[in-house]
Amino acid sequence: MVPHSPIRALTSSAVAERSGSARGAPVGQSTGTASPSSSGKKRGRRIWSQIKAFPTRAVHRIIDSIPHSWRAAWVQRASRSPLFVGLYYLWSGDFAREQLATFSGRQIHRQRHAAGHMDAVRYALRRSIHRIEKGLIMRPRREVFAEEYIREAVADYVRLLESHSSAQNAAADPLICWARDVLDLYFDVTGSSPILDKARRAYFALGSAHPPPPQSASPIVPYRRDDQHPTISIDAMTALAHRRRSVRWYEQRPVPRDILDRAMEVARWSPSACNRQPFEFRFFDDPDLIARIVQIPMGTKGFAQQIPCLAVLVGQLRAFPLERDRHLIYIDAALAAMAFEFGLEVQGVSSCSINWPDITEKEELLARTIGLADDERAVMLISCGFPDPAGFVPYSEKKPLDEIRRFNFVGSAASSPESPCRQ
Numbered sequence: 001m002v003p004h005s006p007i008r009a010l011t012s013s014a015v016a017e018r019s020g021s022a023r024g025a026p027v028g029q030s031t032g033t034a035s036p037s038s039s040g041k042k043r044g045r046r047i048w049s050q051i052k053a054f055p056t057r058a059v060h061r062i063i064d065s066i067p068h069s070w071r072a073a074w075v076q077r078a079s080r081s082p083l084f085v086g087l088y089y090l091w092s093g094d095f096a097r098e099q100l101a102t103f104s105g106r107q108i109h110r111q112r113h114a115a116g117h118m119d120a121v122r123y124a125l126r127r128s129i130h131r132i133e134k135g136l137i138m139r140p141r142r143e144v145f146a147e148e149y150i151r152e153a154v155a156d157y158v159r160l161l162e163s164h165s166s167a168q169n170a171a172a173d174p175l176i177c178w179a180r181d182v183l184d185l186y187f188d189v190t191g192s193s194p195i196l197d198k199a200r201r202a203y204f205a206l207g208s209a210h211p212p213p214p215q216s217a218s219p220i221v222p223y224r225r226d227d228q229h230p231t232i233s234i235d236a237m238t239a240l241a242h243r244r245r246s247v248r249w250y251e252q253r254p255v256p257r258d259i260l261d262r263a264m265e266v267a268r269w270s271p272s273a274c275n276r277q278p279f280e281f282r283f284f285d286d287p288d289l290i291a292r293i294v295q296i297p298m299g300t301k302g303f304a305q306q307i308p309c310l311a312v313l314v315g316q317l318r319a320f321p322l323e324r325d326r327h328l329i330y331i332d333a334a335l336a337a338m339a340f341e342f343g344l345e346v347q348g349v350s351s352c353s354i355n356w357p358d359i360t361e362k363e364e365l366l367a368r369t370i371g372l373a374d375d376e377r378a379v380m381l382i383s384c385g386f387p388d389p390a391g392f393v394p395y396s397e398k399k400p401l402d403e404i405r406r407f408n409f410v411g412s413a414a415s416s417p418e419s420p421c422r423q
């Protein structure tokens, strides 16, 4: 793919225009004037964060002072020791926020689930119903399955039902409808066992509280897809992938919210581990709010002032009772992010992913600015807007296929560092 007009064609007037001076007042740029009390608070926070960062800096300084030749051998050995690495990060505090948020998410999940709070109940029920659906599609299907969690699934379903003021309201909750249809099918097709029979009795005892399935719609249960080919060809898909680039220069007009919603409609069908979807996209199109948020990550320097719409992708660690799943907020949100960006691009709106750095002060500032709970972590940001036709995009050459793809390769990439996939 060759860019439409190479950057050599960029004239000085275009440079002036791109620098923002020709655009009038930048959108959402902070004025930088602070009241005496707020600057005092800021100074206090700065001092406190320097105190907190002291151990990290001290560790890095000690390591930097070791002669390079010793360090290489020593670090190689030490990096294989879980004890050393654990102590190092304990001392440096580099992952402290991640650990705090993970711990907090786990506690929130367990405590709130036990206390019947709906966010934890919903996450747990989603996972259980997902697992039951997987059991239902097994070939051959087992007579009895899901015994380990069916009681909890029914109990969560009941709690969710009870959280609604009427059966009518409950019937409007998509999670209840999905759970009801899958549980109906599950109890219909499974055999008998003491655990299962007890759960079945509890389920059918719900009686009138149980919202009846709508007459017309078909049940929301595993189904056979039609065997039609998607209407989008691989050529069209490839063209879209080439077309979508990280665009950083935008026209100064708002992005209609229905365009964002239509792109979100693509994003929300993205895969998600156990279908928990542990994230939300927080959109900001208010210039004042954008101005406060957009300067916090480091990667927006130079183009922050003209971003008309900003999404902050927030992961919720309360979705998980166990640490082993903590990375899923990043994976699930990133999969949705890609789908979202494609959804924007086909509507003529461009975007740029923006890195969220794991830096304590920045995490604290973002948490204060947009109000994040202890278990909530920014995954990334996405700027969006109608592309400014005068703006250039980096070519961003991609690795060739044979550098990123191998078939039936068994071995370590580290042992063949040069062009690893090419052999």
Ligand SMILES: Cc1cc2nc3c(=O)[nH]c(=O)nc-3n(C[C@H](O)[C@H](O)[C@H](O)COP(=O)(O)O)c2cc1C
Pocket: 244, 245, 246, 247, 248, 297, 298, 299, 300, 352, 353, 354, 355, 356, 380, 394, 395, 396
């Ligand atoms: C997780 C992630 C973080 C990124 N962070 C930034 C950023 O902070 N600032 C920026 O200008 N671009 C950022 N980008 C955009 C990349 O620079 C861009 O995707 C890459 O150079 C490839 O270009 P392309 O998106 O046009 O294919 C980020 C992209 C990703 C996926």
